Amino acid sequence: xxxxxxxxxxxxxxxxxxxxxxxxxxxxxxxxxxxxxxxxxxxxxxxxxxxxxxxxxxxxxxxxxxxxxxxxxxxxxxxxxxxxxxxxxxxxxxxxxxxxxxxxxxxxxxxxxxxxxxxxxxxxxxxxxxxxxxxxxxxxxxxxxxxxxxxxxxxxxxxxxxxxxxxxxxxxxxxxxxxxxxxxxxxxxxxxxxxxxxxxxxxxxxxxxxxxxxxxxxxxxxxxxxxxxxxxxxxxxxxxxxxxxxxxxxxxxxxxxxxxxxxxxxxxxxxxxxxxxxxxxxxxxxxxxxxxxxxxxxxxxxxxxxxxxxxxxxxxxxxxxxxxxxxxxxxx
Numbered sequence: 001x002x003x004x005x006x007x008x009x010x011x012x013x014x015x016x017x018x019x020x021x022x023x024x025x026x027x028x029x030x031x032x033x034x035x036x037x038x039x040x041x042x043x044x045x046x047x048x049x050x051x052x053x054x055x056x057x058x059x060x061x062x063x064x065x066x067x068x069x070x071x072x073x074x075x076x077x078x079x080x081x082x083x084x085x086x087x088x089x090x091x092x093x094x095x096x097x098x099x100x101x102x103x104x105x106x107x108x109x110x111x112x113x114x115x116x117x118x119x120x121x122x123x124x125x126x127x128x129x130x131x132x133x134x135x136x137x138x139x140x141x142x143x144x145x146x147x148x149x150x151x152x153x154x155x156x157x158x159x160x161x162x163x164x165x166x167x168x169x170x171x172x173x174x175x176x177x178x179x180x181x182x183x184x185x186x187x188x189x190x191x192x193x194x195x196x197x198x199x200x201x202x203x204x205x206x207x208x209x210x211x212x213x214x215x216x217x218x219x220x221x222x223x224x225x226x227x228x229x230x231x232x233x234x235x236x237x238x239x240x241x242x243x244x245x246x247x248x249x250x251x252x253x254x255x256x257x258x259x260x261x262x263x264x265x266x267x268x269x270x271x272x273x274x275x276x277x278x279x280x281x282x283x284x285x286x287x288x289x290x291x292x293x294x295x296x297x298x299x300x301x302x303x304x305x306x307x308x309x310x311x312x313x314x315x316x317x318x319x320x321x322x323x324x325x326x327x328x329x330x331x332x
Contacts, residue, residue, distance in 0.1 A: 004028045005067045006239070007111075009054055009102065010075030011047075012039025015117065015173055017182045019073055019232040020046045026236055031067045033060070034076065043182050054098040060105040071113035071242065072106055073235055074099065077147075080190055081121065081286045084143035095146035100153060107161045113242040114154065114165040115235050118250065120224075120291050122148040122169060130224075130256055130294035133169070141286035151250065158248040166238040166246070171224035171254035171293045173231055175314040176321030183321030184228075193225070193315065196265055197322040200272040207276055209261050211283035214290075220261035222290040224254040227308035227317070237302040251302065254293020255309045264311070271315055 006023055010016040011032030016039070020030035024046035032044045035053040048067075052059035054076050077095045078084070084091040106114065121144030122137045139145045150167075157163040174193050176183030184194050198204040212219040234253045259267075269276055298304040308314055 003070055005031055005069040007031050007033055007063070007067065007069040007072045008075065009033045009072065010039060010077065010117075012036060012041060012043050012049065013075055014184050014186065015228055015231060016073075016075035017043035017045075018177060018228045019075065019235050020044065021177065021182065022229075022232045022236050023047075031063070031069060033063055038186065040185060043185075045181065054102045055094070057101055057105060060102060061109075064105060064109040064111075068109075069111060071115065071239055072102070072111060073115045073117075073239070074102065075117045077117065079143060081141050081143050082190070082284060084141050084146070085286055088142035091142045091146045095143070096149050096153075099150050103153065103157055103163070107157065107163060112162055112164055113239070114163055115238045115242070116150060116154060116165055116167040118147045118151060118167040118169045119144060120169050120171045120252070120254070120293065122151065123291075125288045126291065129258070129290050130292040131252065132294040133250055133252055133297055140288070155248060163248075164242055164246065165248050166242060167250040168234055168238060169250060169252050170231055170234070171226050171252075171291060173228050174225040175227040175229070175308060175317040178229060178308070178317055180320055180324055183325070184318065185325065192223075192261060192264060193268070193318050194322065196268045196276065197272075197319060199276045200268060200274050201322065201326055205277065207265065207278050208281045209278060210281050210287065212280045213283075216260055216289055218260050218262045221287055222258040222260045222292065224256065224258050224291060224293045225264075225311060225314055226254050226293070227306065227314045230306040230308055233307075234298060234302065234304050237304050241302060251298040251304075252293050252295050253298055253304070254295050255306055256293055256295060257309075258290060258292040259311055264315075267311055267315055268319070271312065271319055
């Protein structure tokens with residue numbers, strides 16, 4: 001098989017499908033491995049789809065033997081913070097045990113390059129903002145804890161088996177492919193921007209703001225929103241670094257600027273020219289007040305430079321994709 005095959009677990013999902021497009025246009029063949037629980041087969045457009053679960057070792061081995069990938073990009077994970085608090089077993093079984101199963105398979109098959117979709121949730125409630133990779137990792141929910149456990153496993157696999165990995169701790173992925181070929185389509189949807197867009201388009205009646213009494217600029221949570229296309233560019237650069245022989249390390253990916261829930265709402269109201277209904281609800285457990293990224297290391301060592309860093313641009317791509325989805329559903 002081609003020496004340019006890259007196994008992309010979760011490649012039918014939001015970030016994974018964008019990664020597949022980026023890989024294809026960089027000359028690789030992305031092989032999507034996805035159980036389609038949250039992913040969509042229609043988002044797999046730039047390479048083959050192999051349906052399977054990372055907990056299924058036999059299925060993994062079959063796909064490894066078939067495609068002989070040179071590297072793995074691992075996006076297959078459950079990622080709902082609230083659900084992880086209510087059902088931690090689900091998160092540790094899939095995100096930790098499932099990933100361990102995947103790592104054992106790729107080690108047996110001699111794959112030595114691994115890019116891991118980690119998260120800023122490994123930092124917990126930060127003691128400083130912006131957050132650099134030097135910040136202590138102290139997650140406050142099972143989702144963040146599961147990702148941190150995998151980072152530790154990767155370090156151990158590097159020492160024991162020579163697996164070189166790059167963990168990318170990113171902040172809030174947002175926006176959609178500028179060509180509008182793919183975008184964000186979760187079910188259930190818990191991300192702020194698509195929820196506000198649902199309100200703007202009449203799918204939801206109102207936006208619930210969970211807490212307006214945080215110690216922030218306007219009392220609502222502040223997050224660093226990074227365009228999904230810039231995010232996957234970071235994965236591509238991480239792959240290139242591993243191909244050059246870079247050893248196991250980690251990088252933050254974010255824009256370095258935080259926006260509050262109310263600021264995002266105001267920007268979307270301006271783009272859609274609509275005034276949206278809002279209800280303030282109690283705080284959710286596991287929500288830090290403010291998370292802003294320091295991506296200096298990625299900028300300097302990977303030469304990663306976000307191209308879609310301005311919030312209005314991120315929101316405009318999301319709105320364009322949202323309107324396309326609505327039009328397709330109306331025409332079915």
